Amino acid sequence: MSHGATCNKAKLEAQGLFDAARKRPLPLMPRAIGLVTSLGAAALHDVVSTLQRRVPHIPVLLVPASVQGAGAPAELIESLSKLYLLAQSNQALESDLSYKNQRPVVDVILLVRGGGAMEDLWAFNDEALAQAIAQSPVPVLCGVGHETDFTIADFVADVRAPTPTAAAELVAWRVWSKNCSPVCARLWLSASSIWRI
Template sequence: MAAPRVWEVGALCRAIADALEARFNPVAVRGEITGFSRASSGHCYFSIKDPQGQLRCAMFRRAASLLDFSPRDGELVEVRGKLGVYEARGDLQFIVESMQRAGQGALFEQFLRLKAQLESEGLFDAARKRPLPVQPRGIGLVTSLGAAALHDVVTALRRRAPHVPVVLVPAQVQGAAAPQSLISALSRLYRLAQQGPAEGRPPIDTILLVRGGGSIEDLWAFNDEHLARTIVQSPVPLVSGVGHETDFTIADFCADLRAPTPTAAAELVAQPREVWLGALDLIEGRMADGIQRLLDARHQRLDQAAARLGRPSGLVAREQLQLARTAQRMRHAVLLRLQRMEQAQQAAAAALPVQVQRRIDGLRERVDRAALRLELLDPRLVLQRGYALLADADGRSVTSVQQARPGDALKATLADGVVDVTVASQPRLL
């Protein structure tokens, strides 16, 4: 037998591409979309599959711009284009030139049936959705230990709220065993949340159920009916962050809140620490302003009271004036009384002169005694006996040695004037 031809790798890939071109193209293929993604360049990459096989596809920006719908995983489509080889990797590749819907696709139809059933039972009702706690004391987290979603969530929480503890219960997030694994992890967190805080374990005020993006098959565990019913039984608000922004699962509709990505889920339950610190600063400033306004009002009232009280010397002068006025009124009243009695005596032609004279003498004696008592109440008499009234520089009376300190300037009001004095030594109690 002749030895086989030895090919260069690139040459063989080109030969295969030429053979495919001559044998099949152009070609139309029907299948279910999986792993759909749109690059920033506008090109679309995905695979189409059926139970017997899967074909990698690329749809460049020009052809993608002509689409009249947004392709998504699980949709059954009919694509037309050319079959070839991506020589850089030696992969079989279908270059899609046009695409149209051909049906919903088996998985997508199953998804829609379950969604309609659970929606009719009220599992998606907005009325049963609960608001997230403003400042959770602890966060429960369910995801895979090997998932990128775990790193994304932990990074976001550490950046925004490093003071909030996280209780992680790992679970499988892909494969046939994933639904039951997720249910078991959630059930364990539910028990911890209902038990409340314990030694070494924080309270759980909200739960995150997260997973990174993938195809409809990759995310299918989150479309499980039993998992959906477990989610709605959560004793605390639950946030679903599964896949990318365009991915929707049954878990998203059952959760209290859906986040477009795992990172967004973490950000929804953890306000940045700077926000709370700023709020505390604002409250502190308002409290300080309120206290200062209160103190200013109290000081003003004290100033007004001090102004009404005045200096001790002023009080003495006012008391002296008041006493003098009282004595004058009393003398005037007695004299007026005596004049009236004398007039009555003269009118009665000197009747009972002895009794009247005694009455007059008694009244005069009472007036003299009253005048004497008034004079005894005169503060000047106290000052004339060697006493003095002490006041500080602000005019407040000094009545105790505890109000004076060495070096204090005081004013002493004496019987005939005011003397400025200075405290020379530490005052002593008697």
């Protein structure tokens, strides 16, 4: 990180944005997954294909944004804000049965971008973006760059994944572990009882 990013990091840390106490766990069964990334990014293909393979029953709502360049932080914030409004309005309407099943409720947001030079990842060190992530009404999972890349967005997000694909796998694993483990346990017991015969 550069000197500017280090100053931003210290300032945001002093504001409590990195505190473990404010971090929320990923939902066990998201009704929908919000996704913020670039339309042209390989990360989009990787994340969507992973989610389609692992949790095809969960809708994915893509709100595209530039992930590098001078305008990227503002676009990322705008895309996150659109998902926040959707999450909040759906949560408010949740108790009204007339609105049930009309549109998916976003329960988690993936903010992803594939690897590149640190300059290419710079948008994710933006202070305004960090503040926007901290204001999310639902957990944000950040998967930016490669395993060795760290950005301010990673520190502020509720959960950090080392890559975009790992972000998708984390969400899918939570769903699987909650919903498939009892089934797998029953299958294992059934199989082991067959072997005992």
